[in-house]
Every structure is written in structure tokens, then in C-alpha cells.
Amino acid sequence: MYSHNWTKAFVLAVLLALPSTASMAVEWVIIPCTPQLRPDECGLKVSASPGEDVTVTTNSGEVVNVAPGTTVSVSGSGIVSTSNQQGNLTTFASADSGPQTTGSIGGAGVGGGAGSTGQIPSGGNNSGGENRTGTTGGGTITGFTTTSGTTSSGGSSGSTSAH
Amino acid sequence: MHSHRWTPACALAILFALQATASLAADPKIGNATATKNKVEGVIGGSTQPLAKGSEVYTNETIRTGDAGVADLKFLDDTNLSVGPVSEIRLDKFVYDPTGTTGSVVIEATRGAFRFVTGGQDKKVYQIKTPYGTLGVRG
Numbered sequence: 001m002y003s004h005n006w007t008k009a010f011v012l013a014v015l016l017a018l019p020s021t022a023s024m025a026v027e028w029v030i031i032p033c034t035p036q037l038r039p040d041e042c043g044l045k046v047s048a049s050p051g052e053d054v055t056v057t058t059n060s061g062e063v064v065n066v067a068p069g070t071t072v073s074v075s076g077s078g079i080v081s082t083s084n085q086q087g088n089l090t091t092f093a094s095a096d097s098g099p100q101t102t103g104s105i106g107g108a109g110v111g112g113g114a115g116s117t118g119q120i121p122s123g124g125n126n127s128g129g130e131n132r133t134g135t136t137g138g139g140t141i142t143g144f145t146t147t148s149g150t151t152s153s154g155g156s157s158g159s160t161s162a163h
Numbered sequence: 164m165h166s167h168r169w170t171p172a173c174a175l176a177i178l179f180a181l182q183a184t185a186s187l188a189a190d191p192k193i194g195n196a197t198a199t200k201n202k203v204e205g206v207i208g209g210s211t212q213p214l215a216k217g218s219e220v221y222t223n224e225t226i227r228t229g230d231a232g233v234a235d236l237k238f239l240d241d242t243n244l245s246v247g248p249v250s251e252i253r254l255d256k257f258v259y260d261p262t263g264t265t266g267s268v269v270i271e272a273t274r275g276a277f278r279f280v281t282g283g284q285d286k287k288v289y290q291i292k293t294p295y296g297t298l299g300v301r302g
Contacts, residue, residue, distance in 0.1 A: 026279045026300070030272055030293050044295035053301040074295040090276040092247035095233040096198030096216075 025049040027089040039076035047071045047089045056080075190221040193257040194238035202229030203246075225253045228275065242268065242282030242289070250275020255292070260284060 026048050033042035048054035050068035057063050064080050066072045071085040190207060196218045203214040207224040214226065220236055226246055228234055234246040240259050246252060253271040260266035266288040273294060281289050281300060291298040 026281075026291070026298060027277065028272070028279075028291070028293070028298060029276045030274050030295070032274045032294065044293050046298060055299045055301060056296045057299065058296040076295065078295070090245075090247055090278055092233055092245075092276060094198065094245060095200040095203075095235045 025052070026054055029089060033076035037076070040079070042076040044074040045071055045089060046073075047085045190223045191257075192219045192239075193222055193254060193259075194220050194236055194242075196220060196234055197237045197243075198233075198235040200231070200233045201248075202232040203227070203234040220254060222254055222257050225251065227251045238268070238282060240266070240268070240282035240284050242284075243278075243280040244270070245278040247276030247278075250277065252277065258288075260288075264288065 028046045030044050031042040046056055046066050048066045054066040055063055056072050058074055060078055064072050069085055070082050073081050196214045198216050199214050204227050205212050205214045205224050207221055228246050228248055228250045231248055236244045251273045255271050256267055256269035258267040264285045266284040268288055269290045271292040286300040289300045
């Protein structure tokens, strides 16, 4: 009886210790700002594994915590916003996996308004005024349009992850 | 008389050549490409080389991928960095201190998509610079 209790306690202790020793994963996407893009269509998006503690320090010195399950975006004009993360931020297949079928950075999926398509190839579909999830493993990163301080993320699902 | 003029010029040229060689040799190996797919290249010291599985990567090296290029890199501290298509990243600094907190890993990403899994060092030593902000790991 006692040994059972100790076994349970030991297993619990091991399970509790695991998260603190496990490596953490950070994903990020950078869409460089070019004259063809509006500042809200380019910038940085970051997400981190649940339970991990990642920060983004913007060029203006603002420090933003990347909470699990969220994506922090920094637009080309320096506007910081947070949105819920659905699926993986990046969808490219690992280099040592099978044939690559997914794209890398999704098209724009800009929230609200007419929407526009980003410059980096492949990814989620974009149609006027509506966010749509990516199709056939492609859609992922989206535009950086902010609406009332929050960033909408467009196509995001249907992807594969290397980790 | 002419030979006297050429001697300093030759010496100077040799010095420049030695310096260039020394700077290349001064960039230490920090890891390997564990896998690559399609166009992946490394740029170091102005020289561009294709990266393949097993290729070594060095401090101050810039890694670029093409439209469908993907690279998986593994550093000496077991950090894993996956570089997606149309991406560019520079490996600025790598100091490996497995027992203490004096290590430092600084990479500078300029475009593209990336996945990063920290290695065996204290998480606070990892820093990822981008044009729009710097990512840090607090633990």
C-alpha cells in the first residue's frame, strides 16, 4: 500500500519536473516591409510553446510577453497586438521529412476590410473582409492589419509541424 | 630600384591575404546542418556555399533559403533551428557555457519563417534579433 503511494508520488514528481527541463520552442515569422506593403501588412509575428516564457522587446523598448496560445505581432510601424493562436505559426515541413507539400508564409488573410495579399508566396486564401483558414496545409501567417488594437490572424490551420 | 618599389607592395598584399585567411579561420564552427531541402546556402566572408546535410555552420555565417528551401540546423548546445523557405538568418554569436550563465547565443533573422528549440544552456542566453524587435527567453 505504501509502495503504491510512493510510486504515485514519484511519477507525479517526475511529471511535474518534466516541463522545467524540456526545451522550449519559439516560432516566428518576419515579413520585411517594402514600399509595396503597408506598414500593417509587414512586421513580426511570434508564438511560443505553452508553458514557456518568451518576450518581445520592440524597437521602441516596449516589452511584451508572449503568452501561451497567443501570437504577438509587431507591425512595421511598431504597433504591438496580440491575437489567439490557432495551430502552428509556421507550417513549412521539416527538411528531413518527406516531400514538401506545404508553403511557408501564408498569404495575407487580413482581417476586416477588403483584405490584401502579402508578398511572400503561398498560404491561406484571402477574400474580402473575412478571415479564412488555410487550405490543404498551406495557410499560415497572415497580414498584420490591426483593428481596434487587435490583430486578426487569417489562415492558420491545416498545417504540419516539424516538432 | 624597381624591385625596391615592388617589395613593399608585395609585403602589403601578403599581409592583406593573411588577414583575410585569419578572419575566415577565426569564425568557429558552431554546429551542423542536419537536413536541407532544395536551395539552401551559407554566406561567410563574402563566399557563398551551398549547404547540405552535414555541412558545418559557423559564427558570422548567414543562412539563406530559396523559394522552396528548408534547413534544419543543430548547434553545439543542441539548439535546433529550422529555417523555412525564403528566409535569411545570421548566426551572430555563439558562446557555449554548459555549466554556467556566461553563454550567449545571438542570431539575427531578417526575413522568413523559423522554428527554434533552445538547447542545453540557460534559456536566458538566447537572443533573437529581428528588424522589428528582439525575442528573449526568460525561462
